[in-house]
Amino acid sequence: MREVEGEIRVLEEGLRAGHLPLEPAVGRALRLSNHLMLAFAQACGHAITGLDEHADPLEVFKVFVKGDPSLNAVRDNLRELVYYRNCLASGREDALPPQPLAMTVRTLRHIYLYMRTRAIKEHGLTGA
DSSP states (O other), rough: OOOHHHHHHHHHHHHHOOOOOHHHHHHHHHHHHHHHHHHHHHTTEEEEEEEEOTTTTHHHHHHHHTTOGGGGGGGGHHHHHHHHHHHHTTTTTGOSSSSHEEEEEEEHHHHHHHHHHHHHHHOOOOOO
C-alpha cells in the first residue's frame, strides 16, 4: 500500500500545481483503487485470480467484497470514479460535478485511508 500512498501524493501535487489532466487522473485513480482492493484481499488471505489493476473496477469490487459486506463502504466511492470515467468516455463532461479533478483525487485518498486503516486494525499490517 505504501506505493499507492506515493502515487496519491503525486496526484495531489499535480492537482495543487494545476497541471493534472482529468481523464488520465480518473484512469489512474481507478487502477490504484483496483491495486488497493487486490492488495487488501491478498493481505486477508483471499487471492483474487484473473483480475489485475487494469480490470474493470466493478468486477474487482464484486470479488473483493464477497464474504465481507462491511467492505461495501468502498462501493460508493468506487462508483463515483467509474461515473467520472463513463462521463468522460461518452463525451458528457457536462454531467460531471463541479471540480471533478479535485473530487477524483480526494475520493482516491478516502478509499486509500479507509482500506489502510482496515488493514492495520484487522490484520495488524504495519508500514502499510
